[in-house]
Amino acid sequence: MARMVQKFGxxxxxxxERIQNVANRVAQTVAAGNQVIVVVSAMGHTTDELIDLARQITPEPQAREMxxxxxxxxxxxxxxxxxALQQKGISAYSFTGWQAGIVxxxxxxxxRIMDIDPRxxxxxxxxxxxxxxxxFQGWTIDREITTLGRGGSDTTAVALAAAVQADVCEIxxxxxxxxxxxxRIVPFARKIQEISYDEMLELAHLGAAVLHPRAVEYAKQYHVPLMVRSSFSQVEGTYVKEVAQMEKGLVVRGIAYDTNVAKVGLVGVPNRVENLKIVFQSLAKESINVDIIVQSIVQxxxxxxxxxxxxxxxxxTMEILEQLKDQIGAQAYVFEEDLAKVSIVGAGMISNPGVAADMFQAxxxxxxxIKMVSTSEIKVSCVIESGLAKQAMQILHTxxxxxxxQQHEEAAVV
Structure with missing residues (x-):
């Protein structure tokens, strides 16, 4: 017998009809002798519809009421x-986030989840x-209802799996x-059988939407094995775990892209460490995440x-920089949009020099x-024009x- 957490988006x-399909899957898991906790998201576009309703009332609804x-x-x-499960003769109970003990x-x-009482x-x-x-939900110690933001249901599932010491969390x-x-962009993309937490975390942070970064962080921190698989087929999915088996000859495991990128430039700033501290500390206080940073000394x-x-x-960010411009002595600040970040990820980069050079050359x-570059032990990211992002992904994938x-061969037959 295994204890399992299954999350359905x-x-x-x-x-x-799809809820009935989920009920059938859960019933199969129960019939195999497993203990099952299921985490579900809102139906289809329900969240978007609720947001739209709120905005019909007020353009700026209060966060608590939202x-x-x-x-x-x-x-x-x-x-x-x-x-649906009860109709199939299976005992089932529904719990809100706070009823499930999520604080x-x-x-x-x-x-962010602070604690879970899983009893x-x-x-x-x-x-x-x-x-x-x-x-996607919980409550505070003062019994205020909260939501977890983007990817909240993934995070709920993994956090619960850790709290109940589940054998696996299936997404x-x-x-x-x-x-x-x-x-959808590269028809010859291959499914990965196994991937490490670190590689999956990089891909998630860099734009791959299949798992939210916070969920992967929880899984890595608490050693929760993840399985990502389809709700609509019985095909074996992808295992996300501590150390994944490397495919022979592959240094790069995946390619991600993100078009939600803007470049900010502060022009003519005196070269003082205090100025860097003032700028990035002010942005951090407003929960503005900064990714790639480049400083250049002109003269x-x-x-x-x-x-x-x-x-x-x-x-x-514009409001903050307008307030700081005189304090740090900057001559001006500029913004550039229509950008994308294209990234290659792979644990094999650690022991294979020259991967970044190969990316740049391609x-x-x-x-x-290439407008900006960022690197870590297992990834290289390049900021380029957004209109070239899809082409860049196809180029780098090849x-x-x-x-x-196999897909190349099938295409050739057609």
């Missing part, structure tokens, strides 16, 4: 799934029932695993500072200008021998 529970509103979406899903920090719309869930599954938990989605890149100990942020943070050979041979 909004697409997987997007209709009554959390109160948005958490109702998952409550619909858990109740309907419980009913978060006191931040609305993007709270109620453990008692439920130990008695032979299925526990169905609403993803069901609309794709049948983790691919070397987005197969007379005065230079430029460039860094990247998300497009979503542009307005607030892009240069196709006249793709350059690093990631194209699926």
């Amino acid at each position: 909004g697409t997987s529970v997007g209709s009554v 959390d109160m509103l948005l958490t109702t979406g998952e409550q619909i899903s858990i109740a309907l799934l419980a009913m 978060t920090e006191p931040v609305h719309s993007k709270a 109620r869930l453990i008692d439920t599954v130990a008695s032979g029932s299925v526990a169905i938990v609403a993803g 069901y989605t609309d794709v049948d695993g983790v691919y070397s890149t987005d197969p 007379n100990d005065v230079g430029d500072i460039s860094f990247t942020i998300t497009k979503d943070d542009r307005k607030r 892009l240069i050979d196709h006249n793709i200008q 350059a690093f021998a990631l194209d699926a041979v």
Whole structure:
């Protein structure tokens, strides 16, 4: 007997028919003798519809009331799934995030999980029932309802798996695993059988949408084995674990891209460490994440500072820099959008020098200008024009021998 957490996203529970399909999968897992905790998202586009309703009332709804509103979406899903299982003769109970013992920090719309009391869930599954938990939500020690932000249901599932000491956490989605890149852009993308936490975390941070970074962080921290698989087929998915078996000859495991990128430039800044501290400390206080940072000294100990942020943070960043411009002695600040970040990821880079050079050469050979570069032990990221991102992904996928041979052969037959 194994204890399992299964998470189903909004697409997987997007209709009554799909909820019945999820119920069938859960029933199969129970029939195999397993204890099962299920985490579900809101049905289909329910969250977007609730946001739209709020904005019809007010253009700037209060964060507390938005959390109160948005958490109702998952409550619909858990109740309907419980009913579907009960109809099949399987004992099942639905739980909101707070009923499941999930305690978060006191931040609305993007709270982090601080603690979980899993006793109620453990008692439920130990008695032979299925526990169905609403993803994306929790409450504070002051009993204020909160939401976890983007990827919240993934995070809920992995955190619960750690809390109940589950043998595996299965993430069901609309794709049948983790691919070397987005197969909608690169038709010859290959499914990865195994990938390490570190590689998956890099890919998730860099734009791969199959798993949220916070969920992978939890899995790595608490050693929770993950399986990413499709809700709509029985195909074996991708295992995410501590150390993954390397495919022979592959230094790069995956390619990610992100078009939510803006470049900020501070022009003519006196070269003082205090100026860097003032700028980035001020941005951090407003929860603005800065990615790539480049400082260049032009002349007379005065230079430029460039860094990247998300497009979503542009307005607030402009306000902050306007306030800081005179304090740090900057001549001006500029923004550049229509950018994308294309990244290669692979644990094999650690022991294989020259990977970055190969990436640069592949892009240069196709006249793709590189505006900024960021590296770590297992990734290299290049900022380029957004209109060239898809072409760059295809070029790099082929350059690093990631194209699926079988798919090439099938295409040739056609």
